[in-house]
Amino acid sequence: MDLLYQIFIDPFVQMGTAPDLLVQTLWEGLVSGVLYALIALGFVLIFKASGVFNFAQGIMVVFAALTLVGLYEKGVPAFLALALTVVVMLGLAVLVERLMLRPLVNQPDIVLFMATFGLTYVLIGLGEMIFGGDPKVMIADQLYLPRGAIDVQMLGGFVSLQKIDIAAAVIASLMVAALAVFFQKTRIGRALRAVADSHKAALSVGISLEQIWVVVWFAAGIVALATGIMWGARSNVSFALEIVSLKALPVLILGGFTSIPGAIVGGIIIGVGEKLGEFYWGPLLGSGIESWLAYMIALIFLLFRPQGLFGERIIERI
Amino acid sequence: MRARGQVDVAAGEAILSIENVSLAFGGVKALTDVSFDIRKGEIRAIIGPNGAGKTSMLNVINGFYQPQQGKITFKGKPRTKMRPHEAARGGIARTFQNVALFRGMSALDNIMAGRSLAMHVNFFWQLLRYGPAMAEEVAHRRRVEEIIDFLEIAHIRKVQVGRLPYGLQKRVELGRALAMEPELLLLDEPMAGMNLEEKEDMSRFIIDVNNQFGTTIALIEHDMGVVMDLSDRVVVLDYGRKIADGTPEQIKSNQAVIDAYLGVAR
DSSP, rough: OOOHHIIHHHHHHHHHHOOHHHHHHHHHHHHHHHHHHHHHHHHHHHHHSSHHHOOOHHHHHHHHHHHHHHHHHTTHHHHHHHHHHHHHHHHHHHHHHIIIIITTSSSSSHHHHHHHHHHHHHHHHHHHHOOOOOOOOOOOOTTTTOSSEEEEEETTEEEEEEEEHHHHHHHHHHHHHHHHHHHHHSSHHHHHHHHHHHHHHHHHHOHHHHHHHHHHHHHHHHHHHHHHHHHHHHHBTTTTHHHGGGGHHHHHHHHHHOOHHHHHHHHHHHHHHHHIIIIIHHHHOOTTHHHHHHHHHHHHHHHOOTTOHHHHHOOOOO | OOOOOOGGGOOOOEEEEEOOOOEEEEEEEEEEEEEEETTTTTTEEEOOOOOHHHHHHHHTTTSSSOEEEEEEEEEEEOOSSHHHHHHHHHHEEEOOSOOOOOOOSSSHHHHHHTTTGGOOOOOOHHHHHTTTTHHHHHHHHHHHHHHHHHTTGGGTTBBBBBGGGGHHHHHHHHHHHHHHHEEEEEEEEETTTOOOOHHHHHHHHHHHHHHHHOEEEEOSSSHHHHHHHHEEEEEEETTTTEEEEEEEEOOOOOOHHHHHHHHHOO
């Protein structure tokens, strides 16, 4: 009885008695959710257009951030370094298409998936070789990202909002809006969806797979760069970030692998759920809760909606 | 019986000519030394028993396969290595034996995808959906609606194509090919798996496309009644070789063709 009370009643009593803490927790959850969503977005882009789960998305985040910081450390002005990093990500997209996707065209998806594993290790090696393995500090100030916190008085207490988190949320929302419009409303977006559905049909109406792949990988690279800057500004730029990016998995399961809004909503549900669980149920269940709670949430959703929240229903005529 | 169109195909020039084309996959010969031509404005049937190389032939024409030997001339220009999207840009559209649609998209979006080549407004305007991009989208949409009316699929235009019955999927696929306003339309078994009524509809569409738009059509079909009714000329393949070429009447009485279909007593 006592345990049941602690699990099902007590946390909600706490939420009611200290609403400012609840708001603070929700906010933190929202922010980490937005960042998860950003990473998930990178996966969704490539999955949509090629049906491949790009295992290398995490390392692309690290690689982009490292390139940016590395260039700055070599004496390149911050914004020039940012522009150059964008060029590097474009170069990466072109190389991936030439050296990896083109020779593997028409191979089963699992082969491409394995190839992205290979790409991961190539990028790890390349990153360490060029920039060294030490953690670096993101050049947040030089890029005029705000720092410090705003304390808002509400509900009989203070809620502290980090400015960098607000910036992250704004940038992520803009990015998502831009990508959603890009996919749904433009000719290239339609071509991307076409390629995602059927390669041969896309070819037969004159869509060039090569171009489309470069566009998608470049877009994923830009998303990776934004993610790298935001994550990097909150912690450090190190190879450990790659592991964080696997947090995108439950987000993808939840949101559906092919849905951009799904990645966002999924990210937020996972982020908020994780923080609430950690704060209110964590003491009860042990502090390891954050490593598995996200998967738990995703699995429960999966029971009811196997295609994810916004995933495309798979319809097969038999 | 088909009423012949305005185009006098007998005297027409060749839009596509294929000379001594050979195609092999490893040791398997799909096509051996095949030559024939397709005249402007005609309906050209490619027939033959299963495994004769008919689909391979279409794949060569639209660039999915590169033949090891032979020469292909399209619109008077000899063609070297050509990739499918380049063939599409050159005016060759096609449908597939097993329908290849964009299953996640609506019928309308599928057909719009066929217009993607014709749309040229730059990317910036497209993102804003403003100015020239809007005008262009509207113009193409109008053309697509005409095709939808033509194929009598207005009632299903917003339906995701994965949900449609097979016969309608085939029609949407034809619509997507027509949206490209091709000069040469390749149809790979457009009537496979259809019932009599659906076949009659599809035959009517094929004849109308040929008559009204003047589109040259090359089609693969197994239903001999349909082939003989629709086509101006027929080429017959067997084991990757051409065994006959001529009008439906000539083909019907050709001994080699009869042998290929019925087998020969040895």
